[in-house]
Amino acid sequence: MPETAAELFESLGRRGHEPLLEQAEGSLRFELENGQPQRWLVEVDKGDVVVSHANRKADATIRVDAKLFDRIVRGEVNAMAAVLRGAVTVEGDPQLLMLFQRIFPGPQGG
């Protein structure tokens, strides 16, 4: 189970295909803020995934505090609730994030 954003994205990129993202078509740009800004670009084509740091315009741009995103990656914080309270913001197509969040784990121990 990934512990950080980097682990999540790198593992996703290595897998190259994620069945839970087979409904998704488009690109997501994650901008993780806090200290050193990080950028991840995830391009999805019906489950086939390419992950990079490329600086390109995406179909959905997601901005979130890096520490909060790590907690989402570990299943401690629910992504959709975070969207509702504005802690995660989406510019562009929100459906892509809704599909993407399927790969996050649940809380430890249920």
Added chain:
Amino acid sequence: MADLVSILDGNTFVVSDERGDIEASSTDPTGLFSFDTRFLSRWVLTIDGQRLNALSTDDLNYFEARFFLVPGTGTVYVDSKLSVIRKRNVAEGFHEELTILNHDDKPVELTVRIDAGNDFADLFEVKDALDKQGKYETRVEPERLVLSYVRETYQRGTAISSSKPAAIDKEGLTFDVRIGPGGSWTTELDVMTTLLASGQPRALPKVRSVGRNVKTTMQTDLARWLDAAPRLQCDSETLGLTYRRSLVDLAALRFSPLTAGRRSLPAAGLPWFMTMFGRDSIFTSLQALPFAPELAATTLRELGMRQGTRVDDFREEEPGRILHEMRYGEMTAFEERPHSPYYGCADATPLFVVLLDEYELWTGDRKLVREFEREARAAIAWIGDYADRQNNGYVSYKRKNEETGLENQCWKDSWDSISYSDGRLAGFPRATCELQGYAYDAQMRAARLARVVWKDTVYAEELEKRAADLKRRFNRDFWIESKGYFALALDADGEQVDSLTSNNGHLLWSGIVDKSKAKSVVQHLLGPRLFSGWGIRTLAEEEGRYNPIGYHVGTVWPFDNSFIAWGLRRYGYGREAAQVAAGVLDAAEYFQGRLPEAFGGYDRSLTKYPVQYPTACSPQAWSTGAPLLFLRTMLGLEPAGEHLVVDPALPVGIGHVELLDIPGRWGRIDAFGRGRVETGKRSGRQATLTR
């Protein structure tokens, strides 16, 4: 409470009194609501400090209302030189045209005042009266009044503006108005909501008045919706009225989740349940399939994309599980409520597969069935895995979220709904019988899809084997031999919960009932303990907890009856299906064609009219869909390959019925029928089974 007026579009709605005023307390359910949040809790019009008096109120359409008012309150005798018209429609908030007419031959000078304010309550808070944790701010800008609420990153705002200049203060807008003899004065008011659409706090809009265009679009959309539905021509005025009412209400009940673009699916009920509910959206989509198949497509898409993928006990999420309810309010945002979304329901998952198959049977849309193969398989896997909470091969439920989760995760979800004949309540987990029926049907239908669309015969055979095994065990374990019907549930010890309930009818619909047992089941459904003359009661008379006005323990639910009628036809009981349809449709006449969620279980010969069960929501989606499903069952519409079979069994009193241009994989087909089926005496007491 005085008469309330509601107008809405999607999940934005305004509930006011008959004057158009809003004066909500923290627990009072009036105001402007959007995305489960109140955006206006005070909106009071006065002229020269005086409240107004309503002469009449028109609900022009579900999205607009008009209020005719005169100054002065409390007197019977009205002799005013002024009249006031408020015309309001929903539009990203609402748009209100306020007109004052001077009937005098002298000019008048008036102080017109609108008090405005808001508490930004979450819908859940309106129910439970909880304290707010964030900060309020009120800002007077040159041309508008802005009310806002901030809690950490959570922001909601309301902006109020007027087309005529107003003196704006923190509590409202004041107009100094002069109207000549016989003249009039008008201003257009806009109340705009801002929320986290797509997660991005939208800037408060600077441009005002999109209201009129939105209204025109909505009128065109409603006309197009009605035009696309099959045309009904019939002798029965009640049936014609009920059909039209259902179509219009179904239009009003359409709801687009934030991510669905322009596509919409049926929400559960107006106005408090204008959100996606797995169970309600699926049942309503099934009822509406022959009339508006696109609702089913959106329901499948939106529920499929939100299917559970992990274990999360707070939300009761599990891999493969279909959601129960989704909400957007503050308490959900801060994880004080689990609705982001909440998955605590045991039936939506198998029903998702049932809808997928039924949708393909009608529309032939195999593309969608292929697209959602993974989700359908995951749903089937959930049935055999997570849902089998007692490891006994049956679907059962027991909540994991003890604090804010639902105790009863079947459609009869009130606390006292699952009881033994002697009135005791069953313990948890509860394996209610209809869940086994849905699970059986889901596997049989998935097997068909596996053969026809997914081209996986191995999987199909495996599913058929599992389904056959479930059916065999079910007919052994749930059947109460001494009573001749199926138990409501198996309790935590595997013992039968032995009361007689309408759930038996759902079992017919699912096809899990052995042919040899069907006749006895039908006799009970149409017998005097369950059939009231208006319909089949949820719980039979003489059971320990029977109460003719108990929510799930004696009332008659039109939705429940419509699926039972479908089940009766499935087992060849056309006459009995017609009898149930006739009873419920007769009742519709007393509600101007709008069937309530439920009505009292009193015997028809006793009350002569159906007694409405008081609920907060009307129309309710699956009650709205019930007449549509009754039309289907009475006409005997069944897709068969590229054809539509029509096999009418219509009650005698209904006369001639034509349903024209029924959409489906066959293009458009007409169905005709004439009432020839004698449905017996009208009272349930005297109903007899002649089969």
